[in-house]
Amino acid sequence: MGCFSFLCRRPIASPIKRFSELDEELSEVQNLKLYSYKELRAATDDFSLANKIGEGGFGPVYRGRLKHGKDAAIKVLAAESRQGAREFLTEIKVIYEIEHENLAKLCGCCVEGNHRILVYDYIENNSLAQTLLGNGHSSIQFSWRTRTKICIGIARGLAYLHEEVRPHIVHRDIKASNILLDKDLTPKISDFGLAKLIPSNMTHVSTRVAGTIGYLAPEYAIRGQLTRRADVYSFGVLLVEIVSGRCNTNSLLPLEEQYILERTWDLYEKNELIELVDTAMYGDFDAEEACKYLKIGLLCTQDNPKLRPVMSTVVKMLSGEIKIDDDKITKPGLISDFMDLKIRSNPNKTPTNDPKKNTFNTNTSSGSDNNGELSLLSSNTTSQSTMTFTDVWDRPN
Numbered sequence: 509m510g511c512f513s514f515l516c517r518r519p520i521a522s523p524i525k526r527f528s529e530l531d532e533e534l535s536e537v538q539n540l541k542l543y544s545y546k547e548l549r550a551a552t553d554d555f556s557l558a559n560k561i562g563e564g565g566f567g568p569v570y571r572g573r574l575k576h577g578k579d580a581a582i583k584v585l586a587a588e589s590r591q592g593a594r595e596f597l598t599e600i601k602v603i604y605e606i607e608h609e610n611l612a613k614l615c616g617c618c619v620e621g622n623h624r625i626l627v628y629d630y631i632e633n634n635s636l637a638q639t640l641l642g643n644g645h646s647s648i649q650f651s652w653r654t655r656t657k658i659c660i661g662i663a664r665g666l667a668y669l670h671e672e673v674r675p676h677i678v679h680r681d682i683k684a685s686n687i688l689l690d691k692d693l694t695p696k697i698s699d700f701g702l703a704k705l706i707p708s709n710m711t712h713v714s715t716r717v718a719g720t721i722g723y724l725a726p727e728y729a730i731r732g733q734l735t736r737r738a739d740v741y742s743f744g745v746l747l748v749e750i751v752s753g754r755c756n757t758n759s760l761l762p763l764e765e766q767y768i769l770e771r772t773w774d775l776y777e778k779n780e781l782i783e784l785v786d787t788a789m790y791g792d793f794d795a796e797e798a799c800k801y802l803k804i805g806l807l808c809t810q811d812n813p814k815l816r817p818v819m820s821t822v823v824k825m826l827s828g829e830i831k832i833d834d835d836k837i838t839k840p841g842l843i844s845d846f847m848d849l850k851i852r853s854n855p856n857k858t859p860t861n862d863p864k865k866n867t868f869n870t871n872t873s874s875g876s877d878n879n880g881e882l883s884l885l886s887s888n889t890t891s892q893s894t895m896t897f898t899d900v901w902d903r904p905n
């Protein structure tokens with residue numbers, strides 16, 4: 509059995525050089541609210557550990573109170589961040605001045621010396637990864653009604669990005685840790701650092717592949733051809749996670765249950781989809797609607813991207829405005845089928861169910877900054893294991 513590992517080999521450019529090139533682009537963003545480092549330092553009590561609320565691939569995130577009493581989430585680009593200055597700029601260019609009930613609001617940024625900091629509206633109830641999929645570490649009860657509201661909200665946010673904003677925006681990293689919940693549990697899509705703008709005269713863009721294993725559409729992961737249907741695929745995976753209350757991959761389960769899409773398809777074929785619905789609701793849900801949601805998840809993750817519905821249609825399906833045609837569902841696309849690859853954890857590492865730990869990044873274009881190698885980027889939330897990722901992919905005989 510051939511076995512090879514993909515390590516992070518991205519050369520780390522001098523931050524000053526990277527910043528000066530990108531600052532020029534930043535100056536083109538109109539009406540950008542700039543915060544001083546001093547103000548953000550005061551808001552977070554000198555970036556104290558007590559105010560730290562999380563850590564992603566970008567760097568640490570702090571809760572802070574701004575001058576006028578408004579709470580903010582303050583995301584500091586870490587010097588060693590693998591997402592880096594480019595993602596900082598993308599985030600600003602893509603979502604600054606875009607407002608929608610289901611999108612996290614970027615209020616402004618700080619660009620002083622080597623400091624690069626993003627400032628967002630503070631969203632009270634953490635992410636879906638930390639709450640619904642957080643293995644009981646949250647006191648929030650996700651009733652069936654709450655789940656439907658969350659699914660429809662995310663779908664609306666995506667439909668807005670895909671179909672209403674010009675040029676259209678593909679998020680590229682839709683996943684449970686990028687869906688934040690406000691005080692009313694309204695979902696807010698966050699983290700636009702990987703987003704791409706699709707010019708109106710183009711059906712797709714060819715790009716370096718980035719996203720998270722388990723949510724990546726196979727045709728995008730393999731060929732790097734990005735369309736809005738790649739987000740639809742990721743949404744489909746997320747939808748099944750929300751209904752089932754489990755992560756897309758769980759290596760602690762029996763083999764046939766480990767991968768959520770394989771499991772969903774298997775149950776769909778046996779007409780037993782109800783088995784997948786989260787037992788944490790103790791049977792208190794609308795069974796027909798829950799199975800319909802799972803079928804919509806399957807429609808969104810079909811292997812042929814053209815068969816996946818567009819997000820405005822998904823909104824209508826979820827809200828019952830249009831009926832779904834059961835007979836039209838075809839098998840989900842799985843990266844493992846596509847590449848004949850199975851993903852397994854490094855045997856020396858404790859298996860993880862943390863959906864936040866598998867950010868995938870490969871360059872399909874020539875002249876890449878990592879020589880076209882596949883790499884797995886750590887996006888750990890724990891401070892111990894930042895950027896040391898050595899997962900192994902196995903190629904079966």
Ligand SMILES: Nc1ncnc2c1ncn2[C@@H]1O[C@H](COP(=O)(O)OP(=O)(O)OP(=O)(O)O)[C@@H](O)[C@H]1O
Pocket residue numbers: 561562563564565566567569581583612628629630631632634635638681685686688698699864867887888889
């Ligand atoms: N606007 C916000 N309001 C409240 N908390 C936030 C906000 N933005 C981020 N957070 C918190 O910070 C954590 C880290 O967020 P971040 O977007 O940097 O990384 P991530 O999505 O968890 O991981 P990755 O970088 O791999 O996508 C989130 O899980 C959340 O708990």
